[in-house]
Amino acid sequence: xxxxxxxxxxxxxxxxxxxxxxxxxxxxxxxxxxxxxxxxxxxxxxxxxxxxxxxxxxxxxxxxxxxxxxxxxxxxxxxxxxxxxxxxxxxxxxxxxxxxxxxxxxxxxxxxxxxxxxxxxxxxxxxxxxxxxxxxxxxxxxxxxxxxxxxxxxxxxxxxxxxxxxxxxxxxxxx
Amino acid sequence: xxxxxxxxxxxxxxxxxxxxxxxxxxxxxxxxxxxxxxxxxxxxxxxxxxxxxxxxxxxxxxxxxxxxxxxxxxxxxxxxxxxxxxxxxxxxxxxxxxxxxxxxxxxxxxxxxxxxxxxxxxxxxxxxxxxxxxxxxxxxxxxxxxxxxxxxxxxxxxxxxxxxxxxxxxxxxxxxxxxxxxxxxxxxxxxxxxxxxxxxxxxxxxxxxxxxxxxxxxxxxxxxxxxxxxxxxxxxxxxxxxxxxxxxxxxxxxxxxxxxxxxxxxxxxxxxxxxxxxx
Numbered sequence: 001x002x003x004x005x006x007x008x009x010x011x012x013x014x015x016x017x018x019x020x021x022x023x024x025x026x027x028x029x030x031x032x033x034x035x036x037x038x039x040x041x042x043x044x045x046x047x048x049x050x051x052x053x054x055x056x057x058x059x060x061x062x063x064x065x066x067x068x069x070x071x072x073x074x075x076x077x078x079x080x081x082x083x084x085x086x087x088x089x090x091x092x093x094x095x096x097x098x099x100x101x102x103x104x105x106x107x108x109x110x111x112x113x114x115x116x117x118x119x120x121x122x123x124x125x126x127x128x129x130x131x132x133x134x135x136x137x138x139x140x141x142x143x144x145x146x147x148x149x150x151x152x153x154x155x156x157x158x159x160x161x162x163x164x165x166x167x168x169x170x171x172x173x174x175x
Numbered sequence: 176x177x178x179x180x181x182x183x184x185x186x187x188x189x190x191x192x193x194x195x196x197x198x199x200x201x202x203x204x205x206x207x208x209x210x211x212x213x214x215x216x217x218x219x220x221x222x223x224x225x226x227x228x229x230x231x232x233x234x235x236x237x238x239x240x241x242x243x244x245x246x247x248x249x250x251x252x253x254x255x256x257x258x259x260x261x262x263x264x265x266x267x268x269x270x271x272x273x274x275x276x277x278x279x280x281x282x283x284x285x286x287x288x289x290x291x292x293x294x295x296x297x298x299x300x301x302x303x304x305x306x307x308x309x310x311x312x313x314x315x316x317x318x319x320x321x322x323x324x325x326x327x328x329x330x331x332x333x334x335x336x337x338x339x340x341x342x343x344x345x346x347x348x349x350x351x352x353x354x355x356x357x358x359x360x361x362x363x364x365x366x367x368x369x370x371x372x373x374x375x376x377x378x379x380x381x382x383x384x385x386x387x388x389x390x391x392x393x394x395x396x397x398x399x400x401x402x403x404x405x406x407x408x409x410x411x412x413x414x415x416x417x418x419x420x421x422x423x424x425x426x427x428x429x430x431x432x433x434x435x436x437x438x439x440x441x442x443x444x445x446x447x448x449x450x451x452x453x454x
Contacts, residue, residue: 020222021229024290027425031292031364051188059195063202067222069290070297070333073203080195084188133203134294135361143362 004046012041012061020068028154032147035154038065039126040162042079042086043119044106047099051087058083071134078130082122093118107163119159124152223331226288226299234285234428241428248317279394280434282306286427287331291338294361298322298334300430308332313392313433319421320344320399321430323392332432337399338364338424345390346399349383351376357384357399357418364424367400369416376414378405384418391438 019038028034042058049057058079065075090105093114107115127148135144183190234241284302302308304327314321314334322336323344335342340361346369347354355372369384382402388395400418407414435441 017225021225024292025288027292031290034292052191055192055195059199062199068288069293071203071293071295072205073199073201077196077199077203080192080199084192133200140360140362 008041008045011044012038012057015041016061016064016068019065024069029150033150033154034147035151035158036065036075036123036126036130037155037158037162039079039082039123039155040119040159042082043122043159044104045086047090047103047105049087054083054086055080056083074130074134077133078126081129082126085125086122089118089122107160112160115160115163116156120152120156123155123159124148127152127155220328223287223299223328227301230285230287230301237428244428276437278435278437280436281431282308282434283429283431284332285429289424289427291364291424294340296336296338296364296424297325298336298427298430300332300334300432301330302432303327303330303332305329307434308432309434311392311438312435313397314430315393315397315433316422316427316430318398320386320393320397321422321424321427324432334430336424337367337420337422344393344399345387346384347387348372348376348378349385349396350379354387354389355384355414355416365420366403367418367420369418370413372414372416374407374412374414378402378414378416380404384416391435391441393433394435 015038019036023035023037026035038061042054042061045054045057059076062074062076062079063072066072069075095110103109105115105118110118131144131148131151132138138144282302284300284306286298287301288297288299290296290298298314298321300314308324308327310324310327312324314324314336320337322334322339322342324332325335326333337344337357338359340359342357342359344357345354346357353372353376355369357367357369359367372378380402384399384402386393386395386397386399398421400420403417403419405414405416
């Protein structure tokens, strides 16, 4: 259990650094697409995490990303909102017999269809909250909406590819 | 009382959610008022140093183009340097010039972090209060406008660039002199908008827009951009002008901070005037 916590914390720190130092300056399509890869660390939290912890961890992680972008509060609020929805959504997506003990919310453990629904919708919620809070208004609606969709897609692609690269199928059998 | 505790327990998750959201939004709103908590600022030590390390690596890879840029700048400066001029008269030489007073000083700096993809972008530079930087100083790059220093720490400063939706700068048409105001709508980092240029002006596509020099941030005549398109919206008395920024915010590497030596004097006078009007 202790190892699990350390692994999750290290993963989050690593992803926040990647987000702050590399992804934020990628400048895809003149900055129109802006993936948030660090939410992978939040989506990877164990299924048994207490509900409050999703929000607290989200707040801290979001605030760390905010420190890089000088936008204190924006990412934090988006992550808290996602952390609020996340456990509800996990329950909604649970297989009929419930999750097995030790099952992780990953592509390898629960299949690609499950993962894309899980990560895709939560990433969409996160980006929607993020970009509209950032603007503080709804005015360039379709412009922002396109930005949300494309950024979510980019985030999802990166997360799926990342999992194929990092976690090999043999990993699962060892477990 | 017991039922109250039961109620709180029942909705404690939602309550935590509300508290954290209110906290985040409160931070955000404070942030928008520019009273940013300095301890979580990109000018702070941790992220500042991390950004500097990254810039060192990135700059190593960019050395060639930076060299070319500097060489060009050198050549330009060399042509205006003193040995290139003939001295026509040698009977007038002043040690303490009473005719001219130095008003603007330039402090050069390096961009160590730069964003262009958000509605409220910021630039972090590697000069801070130890180098004489203060809040509210203008920043330019090769003679064209970059932004205004918003916050300084010992060794870093963060600059609010033109491409920040909270930014506005007084400008004028170079050709005919009408003044207006530049703002950014948060979309394209190469374009801004000029408002309040009076109807009587006669702008043309390609006209140059420069700083007005009214504020204490910038001297007059700093290049802002060129007119791409203009129109008068229905029922208004002012032009709305689309402006192509002359500063390439995507590829900023070196900047100069303008120290206005007389800014305190100007501000004090203006404030005194306002005080009298108010009273």
